[in-house]
Amino acid sequence: MTIAILALQGAFIEHEQVLHRLGHETLEIRNLADWQRYCSEVPEADRRLVIPGGESTAMTRIMRDENLLEPLREAILHGMPVLGTCAGLIMLDPQHLATMDIHVRRNAYGRQLGSFTANATVAGLPSANEKPFPMVFIRAPYIESVGDGVEVLASVDSHIVAARQGNQLAVAFHPELTDDTRLHELFLSL
Amino acid sequence: MEDRTLLNRQLAQMLKGGVIMDVTTPEQARIAEAAGACAVMALERIPADIRAAGGVSRMSDPKMIRGIQEAVSIPVMAKCRIGHIVEAQILEAIEIDYIDESEVLSPADDVYHIDKRQFKVPFVCGAKDLGEALRRINEGATMIRTKGEPGTGDVIQAVRHMRLIQSEIRRVVSMREDELYEAAKQLAVPYELVRFVHDNGKLPVVNFAAGGVATPADAALMMQLGAEGVFVGSGIFKSGDPVKRAQAIVKAVTNYQNPKILAELSEDLGEAMVGINEQEIALLMAERGK
Numbered sequence: 344m345t346i347a348i349l350a351l352q353g354a355f356i357e358h359e360q361v362l363h364r365l366g367h368e369t370l371e372i373r374n375l376a377d378w379q380r381y382c383s384e385v386p387e388a389d390r391r392l393v394i395p396g397g398e399s400t401a402m403t404r405i406m407r408d409e410n411l412l413e414p415l416r417e418a419i420l421h422g423m424p425v426l427g428t429c430a431g432l433i434m435l436d437p438q439h440l441a442t443m444d445i446h447v448r449r450n451a452y453g454r455q456l457g458s459f460t461a462n463a464t465v466a467g468l469p470s471a472n473e474k475p476f477p478m479v480f481i482r483a484p485y486i487e488s489v490g491d492g493v494e495v496l497a498s499v500d501s502h503i504v505a506a507r508q509g510n511q512l513a514v515a516f517h518p519e520l521t522d523d524t525r526l527h528e529l530f531l532s533l
Numbered sequence: 534m535e536d537r538t539l540l541n542r543q544l545a546q547m548l549k550g551g552v553i554m555d556v557t558t559p560e561q562a563r564i565a566e567a568a569g570a571c572a573v574m575a576l577e578r579i580p581a582d583i584r585a586a587g588g589v590s591r592m593s594d595p596k597m598i599r600g601i602q603e604a605v606s607i608p609v610m611a612k613c614r615i616g617h618i619v620e621a622q623i624l625e626a627i628e629i630d631y632i633d634e635s636e637v638l639s640p641a642d643d644v645y646h647i648d649k650r651q652f653k654v655p656f657v658c659g660a661k662d663l664g665e666a667l668r669r670i671n672e673g674a675t676m677i678r679t680k681g682e683p684g685t686g687d688v689i690q691a692v693r694h695m696r697l698i699q700s701e702i703r704r705v706v707s708m709r710e711d712e713l714y715e716a717a718k719q720l721a722v723p724y725e726l727v728r729f730v731h732d733n734g735k736l737p738v739v740n741f742a743a744g745g746v747a748t749p750a751d752a753a754l755m756m757q758l759g760a761e762g763v764f765v766g767s768g769i770f771k772s773g774d775p776v777k778r779a780q781a782i783v784k785a786v787t788n789y790q791n792p793k794i795l796a797e798l799s800e801d802l803g804e805a806m807v808g809i810n811e812q813e814i815a816l817l818m819a820e821r822g823k
Contacts, residue, residue, distance in 0.1 A: 351787050352550045352571055373787050374794065396547050397571065398607050404569035405787055408780070429547070449606055455630040456653055458540045481544050482608065482630070520543055 344531070346391045347372050347381045349415075351405040353397015353430060357519035361527050362393075374409050391424045391530070394431030396481070396517055399449070402430060403439055416440045424510040424533035426526075432513040433484055443508050444490030451485045451502070451515075458482060461516075465497040465505055468525040477523055478504065478516035485515050538675060541655030544608070544630070545676035545739035548572055548762055552752065552783050553741070555579045555766040559604035565769070568779035572608040572630070574764070575601040580637050580684025581767035581806065584816065589639045592620040595627050602627070610657070615822040616642025625654045631676070632656045634669075636821035637683045637766075646822060649673030659743065661694040661819055663701035663730070667722035670738055677736060679760070680819040681744015684767050686808025688745040690819055691755060695742055699759045705730045744819070747772070747805050749785030749798045756789035773803030 551571025
């Protein structure tokens, strides 16, 4: 399977490395032409997208100027599985791609001094209860509230940090920075 | 590894593929953020003006830095003088996202750098060769940038430093394992760091380019030479059309391997910063702190 990785800015290589380890290929999407190439090479049913961590303002700016916003939004609304991590979670909210019914608080834990790690259960993962998921939060957002049809998968200190709506998986932390591949595997199984 | 060090290295990972811009006012910070900067460096005077003004150059007024922190949501960095422990403590007290222990300011100590492991906030440091980079990492820096020659608009030194670091990395990778001890001795760095470079073919932290980047083509050049992102100091707000140039440099870093897009981005940018050639410089900032 070839997975599209939004590679405008941020930690996209880390996602590629995880997916390569799991035996998949990736294609970096840096502009509209890259996306069109991905769509011509990969049949609609097999398309998947990762939106990595980074700065959501930087990604939004480039996405708008490259006319990537609409085609990606359309593909996600048509059911293409998508994994958004940290800034990628923000990109799915109503202010950006507007495909997920979630209300996000940016920089919810403050500046870099507020960055932290935690372990918490993520619903829907194999051995979810026995094996909490290692979570790295870097100037992270959290989800303040979710609409109908959004399933909360994980919370830390009573703040929502992982959610799913149909084929959309959004997490406030960075599974690409740890060795635990269960979230990527869940994404690949969608 | 200590949790904090890892988290601070990981913040740098999130900045990759991005442009960090020098700004002197909240207004400039907002322009930089809207243009797609992944972080801003708050300072009272950009390097070109520091050069022009001469005299001792110090940490910026914390109030000015706080104004910029309030203006934008992206990470805010600020510079302290090399070896100036207290300036760093002050920057940590105002919860800066990254401290640049920078040769752009006048050094406070001509022997010792700051023991950056004593801090919770992350540090980025300049380097012009592999030994300098690894020494700063050993002191606790969680991000490295080439020194280049700030405030000149001349990319030659950034190119020289990036090429040197990359070629030294390749040399270490190609060594027999029993040669690494001697390499550590020559580089004046711990064996473990040389071993990491040997095994991984890269620095253990993110490496950006800085010092003299003035055009989208300069930024893309640094990326092609192995930079993981770019700092642009004087190049943006010393140019004729800062908004357009800032946006163009951001997109050039994303599409650094695509000459067609780079050609479009390089059109109609107005005046670039005038710049000073390497040979015309009286003060070599890159020679500060080794």
